Amino acid sequence: MSSAALDVGADRTRSRGATSDQSTVTRRSRDNRIGWLFVTPFVVFFAMFLLWPLIHGFWLSFTGESITGAGGAFLGLDNYAEAVRDPIVWRSMLNTLWFTILSTVPLVLVALVMALLVFQGLPGQWLWRLSFFMPFLLASTVAAQFWIWMYNPQLGLVNYLLGALGGEGKAWLQDPAWAMVAVVVETLWWTVGLNFLLYLTALQNIPEQQYEASALDGAGRWRQLRSITIPQLGPTTALVVILQILASLKVFDQIYVMTNGGPGGVTRPIVQYIFESGFTGYRFGYASSIAYIFFAVIIVVSLVQVRFTTRRSAA
Known part of the structure; x- marks a missing residue:
C-alpha cells in the first residue's frame, strides 16, 4: 500500500475520532444543561430559604436591628459580648x-x-x-x-x-x-x-x-x-x-x-x-x-x- 493511501486512511481515522470527541462534548454539554434545569428549582429555594437567611442573620448579629426595623446601626461584637455575659x-x-x-x-x-x-x-x-x-x-x-x-x-x-x-x-x-x-x-x-x-x-x-x-x-x-x-x-x-x-x-x-x-x-x-x-x-x-x-x-x-x-x- 502506498504512503498516500496510508495518509488518507490516517486522516479519515483522525476525522472520525475528532467527530466522535465533538459529539461526546456536545452530548455532555446538553446533559449538563438538562441537569442544571432540574436542579435549578432546588438551588433557588435553597438560596432563598436557607443560604440568604443564614447570611442575613449573621449580618444582623452585628447590628442593633429590632423587629420594627429600627436601630439597625452596626455594633460590631457588642451583641456577642453581651451574650457571653448574659447569665x-x-x-x-x-x-x-x-x-x-x-x-x-x-x-x-x-x-x-x-x-x-x-x-x-x-x-x-x-x-x-x-x-x-x-x-x-x-x-x-x-x-x-x-x-x-x-x-x-x-x-x-x-x-x-x-x-x-x-x-x-x-x-x-x-x-x-x-x-x-x-x-x-x-x-x-x-x-x-x-x-x-x-x-x-x-x-x-x-x-x-x-x-x-x-x-x-x-x-x-x-x-x-x-x-x-x-x-x-x-x-x-x-x-x-x-x-x-x-x-x-x-x-x-x-x-x-x-x-x-x-x-x-x-x-x-x-x-x-x-x-x-x-x-x-x-x-x-x-x-x-x-x-x-x-x-x-x-x-x-x-x-x-x-x-x-x-x-x-x-x-
Whole structure:
C-alpha cells in the first residue's frame, strides 16, 4: 500500500475520532444543561430559604436591628459580648444540655428494646409496630397537649395511677425538681418511634445465616444478642445517637407548650431564649448573636461526634 493511501486512511481515522470527541462534548454539554434545569428549582429555594437567611442573620448579629426595623446601626461584637455575659444564655445552654443527657440515653435504649421485642416475633406484630411508631406522626403541639392533660394534678391519669398504687401525686409541670423529667417522658413517648423504626430495619438486614451458624455452635439467645446483634447494630446506634443529640439540642416545641420554660426558667432551652429575645424583646440583632453562638456549639458537638464515631469504626 502506498504512503498516500496510508495518509488518507490516517486522516479519515483522525476525522472520525475528532467527530466522535465533538459529539461526546456536545452530548455532555446538553446533559449538563438538562441537569442544571432540574436542579435549578432546588438551588433557588435553597438560596432563598436557607443560604440568604443564614447570611442575613449573621449580618444582623452585628447590628442593633429590632423587629420594627429600627436601630439597625452596626455594633460590631457588642451583641456577642453581651451574650457571653448574659447569665440566662448560659443557664439556657445548661438546661438544653441537661435535657439532651436525660433524653438521649432512654431514647436509644428503649428504641432498641422495642425493636428487639418486635424482631423476636411478638404476636400481632403489625399492631406493635403501629403502636410504637404512631405517636411520632403526631404534631408536637398535639403530643404536648395530650401529656399536659396526663400530668394534670387533679384530673391527670399519671396521678390517678400513682394514687391507685399507693403513691403520692405531684404537680409535675409546676415542680422545678420534676418539670424537666416530665418533658423528657413526653418526648420519649412522642419520638421514640423513629429510632425504633431505624433499629428494626437494621435488625432485619442482619443475615439469618449468622444466627443459624451460632445456633449450631450452641449459642443461646443471650449469646447471639451479645456477639451478633449488638455488634451488627453498631453503625445504626451511632446514627441514632447523632440524630438524637442534634434533635435534643434543638428542643423547643414541647417545652414551649408544656411549661413555657418554667417553672422559674428551669426548663427554658436556648432556642426558646433566642425566640424570646427576638420576638418578645424585639431584639433581632441580639437574638441572632445568641443563635450563632449556639450554632457554633452544635458544629463543635457534631465534629466531636463524627470524630469519635470514625475512630470507633476504624478500631
